Amino acid sequence: MASQKKNLQGLVAATITPMTEHGEINLSVIGQYVDYLVEKQGVKNIFVNGTTGEGLSLSISERRQVAEEWVTKGRNKLDQVVIHVGALSLKESQELAKHAAEIGADGIAVIAPFFLKPQNKDDLTAFLKEVAAAAPALPFYYYHIPALTGVKIRAEELLDGIQEKIPTFQGLKFSDTDLLDFGQCVDQNRQRQFAFLFGVDEQLLSALVMGATGAVGSTYNYLGKKTNQMLEAYERKDFSSALNDQFCIQRFINFVIKLGFGVSQTKAIMTLVSGIPMGPPRLPLQRASKEFIDNAEAKLKSLGFLSFTDLKNGNLETSS
Numbered sequence: 267m268a269s270q271k272k273n274l275q276g277l278v279a280a281t282i283t284p285m286t287e288h289g290e291i292n293l294s295v296i297g298q299y300v301d302y303l304v305e306k307q308g309v310k311n312i313f314v315n316g317t318t319g320e321g322l323s324l325s326i327s328e329r330r331q332v333a334e335e336w337v338t339k340g341r342n343k344l345d346q347v348v349i350h351v352g353a354l355s356l357k358e359s360q361e362l363a364k365h366a367a368e369i370g371a372d373g374i375a376v377i378a379p380f381f382l383k384p385q386n387k388d389d390l391t392a393f394l395k396e397v398a399a400a401a402p403a404l405p406f407y408y409y410h411i412p413a414l415t416g417v418k419i420r421a422e423e424l425l426d427g428i429q430e431k432i433p434t435f436q437g438l439k440f441s442d443t444d445l446l447d448f449g450q451c452v453d454q455n456r457q458r459q460f461a462f463l464f465g466v467d468e469q470l471l472s473a474l475v476m477g478a479t480g481a482v483g484s485t486y487n488y489l490g491k492k493t494n495q496m497l498e499a500y501e502r503k504d505f506s507s508a509l510n511d512q513f514c515i516q517r518f519i520n521f522v523i524k525l526g527f528g529v530s531q532t533k534a535i536m537t538l539v540s541g542i543p544m545g546p547p548r549l550p551l552q553r554a555s556k557e558f559i560d561n562a563e564a565k566l567k568s569l570g571f572l573s574f575t576d577l578k579n580g581n582l583e584t585s586s
């Protein structure tokens with residue numbers, strides 16, 4: 267059984283994997299990154315080696331090193347460190363799950379294998395069960411991100427009876443806009459103590475209404491403070507303030523989505539806002555353009571997310 271840890275709730279930053287200019291993982295800035303999240307953004311939970319962390323673009327050895335560094339540097343500073351251990355190979359996924367347990371992570375998460383795909387709920391459950399069994403003392407989260415995996419099995423369907431198959435099942439990270447599916451996951455599992463972590467940052471307020479217990483996302487790296495403000499307003503039932511905060515966050519995300527927004531752009535924005543060099547993304551992703559960074563910076567400033575005094579001398583190498 268999973269050890270009784272306190273529930274994962276509130277904001278969880280989907281961490282970026284810092285890289286050197288030569289494209290190697292850069293562990294040397296992770297300590298600084300932990301302090302930034304805790305002190306500047308008020309974010310004390312992290313999700314490592316997921317989409318934002320380019321987990322699937324790293325070698326197994328790199329994933330182990332990155333996970334270990336976050337756990338080590340986060341000790342006594344972070345509340346929970348969840349490691350994404352999903353992989354196409356069951357064996358690799360099990361190795362990473364086992365490793366996460368050995369290094370003292372607080373939980374593991376797994377996406378659906380996306381090349382030779384599970385055809386139905388039973389196939390997917392069978393895969394997840396084998397991974398979870400490799401770390402029997404760790405809380406297990408299913409990471410639902412159908413737009414990227416192409417696996418469209420509804421989360422509601424997957425959750426039906428899952429704890430009988432996977433005793434360590436602890437919750438769902440739901441990175442999709444289907445609020446019917448999300449709402450039904452919550453509704454049908456009210457008697458269970460699952461964590462329902464929403465993964466579409468620009469729609470978090472709607473998901474809170476639907477019963478989200480927390481959120482995992484890329485923007486909490488640099489908009490954590492603003493999003494925490496929204497969560498606090500929601501908690502005290504000040505829905506008008508919460509909506510204003512969500513709209514403000516949406517204005518930024520809407521703006522960058524129109525410019526073209528993904529992991530590369532997240533790395534550039536985080537470098538700009540935190541001053542910690544995140545480096546380039548790994549191929550096939552390309553660096554964010556200088557034009558994108560200039561526009562994003564202007565928008566951050568106009569929305570009050572960044573002032574001139576906040577700007578550090580981040581390494582803003584760009585493609586042009």
Ligand SMILES: CC(=O)N[C@@H]([C@@H](O)[C@H](O)[C@H](O)CO)[C@@H](O)CC(=O)C(=O)O
Nearest residue numbers: 280316317318441465466467482483484
């Ligand atoms: C597709 C994608 O990357 N989605 C992000 C969101 O945080 C997303 O960047 C945000 O909602 C802006 O659209 C997260 O759900 C991903 C995530 O949690 C992860 O990096 O594992």
